[in-house]
Amino acid sequence: MNLKIYTATLLAFAPAILNAQSAAPPPDLTGVWGIYRGGPGSDPKFRPPAPSPLVLKPEYDKPYQERRAAESAAAQRGEQLANTGAQCIPYGVPTMMAVAIYPVEIIQTPKQVTIISEAFSEVRRVYLDRPQAKLEDVAPGYYGRSVGHWEGDTLVVDTIGIKPKVSGYRGMPHSPQMHVTDRLGLLSPEILHDQITIEDPVVLEKPVTYTVAYKRMPADYEMVEFVCDNNREYVDENGIVRLKLHDK
C-alpha cells in the first residue's frame, strides 16, 4: 500500500474516529420521577437550590403585586380568587414540571425525549434531531416547541411558543417571547434535577432560574391517568372559587 495514501486516509478520518471514541452515550433519564423535596436527614446536595429572585419590569410588576395582594386579602377572608386551577385547565410549560406531588415520566430515545406529567396527563416532546424553529412559525400553545441537545451529561431543552394565557411561574405574566431553558441532569442514579431558566425580554427585568428536584419512583410504578371530568369548583359572580355540592 502506498504509504502516502494510507497516511492521508488515516489523517482524514482521525477526527471522526477520535470523536466516536470520546463521545460516551448520554445518561438515560428514562423512568418515572417523583417530586423530591429533601426531608430531614436528606443529603443537602440533592435538595433543589433556592430560586433566583423574580424581577418584573415595573409596568408588569405593579399589576402582578396588586393581584398577589388581592389573593392574600381574599385568603384572609377565607376566600380563593378565580384562577386557572378552578377552570381545571393544564399548566403548560414550565409549570407542569412540578405540580404538587405528581410524578413525571421521561421516555428517552436517541432522537426524542418525551416528558409526561401525571397531573393533567400533559406531554412535552423534545426533538433532539432538528433545530429550533423561528418564533413566528410556532403556533402559540401550552407546550410550544421544544428541541434539545446534550451538553456532556446534561440534556438542554429549548422551548418557545408558550401563549400568554398559560399560567406562568409563580403566576407571573409573560409575553409570546418567553423562552424557557431546561437543564436536566442526574445527580445520582436516583436523583434528577431540572434547572429551569425563563427569559422574557418584554416582561422580565432579568432571567429567573429555579430548580425542580426529582427522586426516581419504584421501577414498578405505573402512571395514573388524569382527565378532568369532575371539576366541581366554579367561580361565583364575585370572582370567588366555590365548590358545587350534591344533594344525594
Add this chain to the structure above:
Amino acid sequence: MRILHAFRTGLCAVVLALAATFVLASPVWAHHSFTMFDMTKHITLNGTVTSFEWTNPHAYIEIDAPDEKGATKHWSIELGSPSILMQSGWKFSSIKAGDKVTLIINPLKSGQNGGFLSQATLPDGKVLFNGPRQEAPPAPTQK
C-alpha cells in the same frame, strides 16, 4: 352522630403542613388552595356512602350522615386526586355505595354540608388518609 372537634393532633399538623407545602412551596404548584375549607376544624361523620367518585381533579365521597338531632343530612366530601390517593393506599374500589364509614373532615367555611377529607375509617376498620402523610425518608444512591 356529628361531633365537633377543635383539636391539634399530629394528623391535623400533618394535614396543615401538607396544605401549606402545596400552597406556599415554590416552585411546586398545586391544583388549588385549601382556602375554602377550615383546616383548623374537624367534624366526624358516621354515615352511609351514597357514591364514591374516583375522578379528577378530585375524588368525592357522597355520604348521608345523621346530625346531632338524628336527622339525616347529605354531605359532599372532597378528597385528593386518584394519583395522590393511590400514594396513600386508596383504590378505586376502597369504598362503595352502601358502605358504613367514619370520616373526619375539615368543613367548608361557608357552613354548607361539604368538606375536605382528613381521614376515613372503612367498614373493615382500615384507616386511610387523604394523601401521603409524610415523605418517606430519602435514601438516594450516590455514584
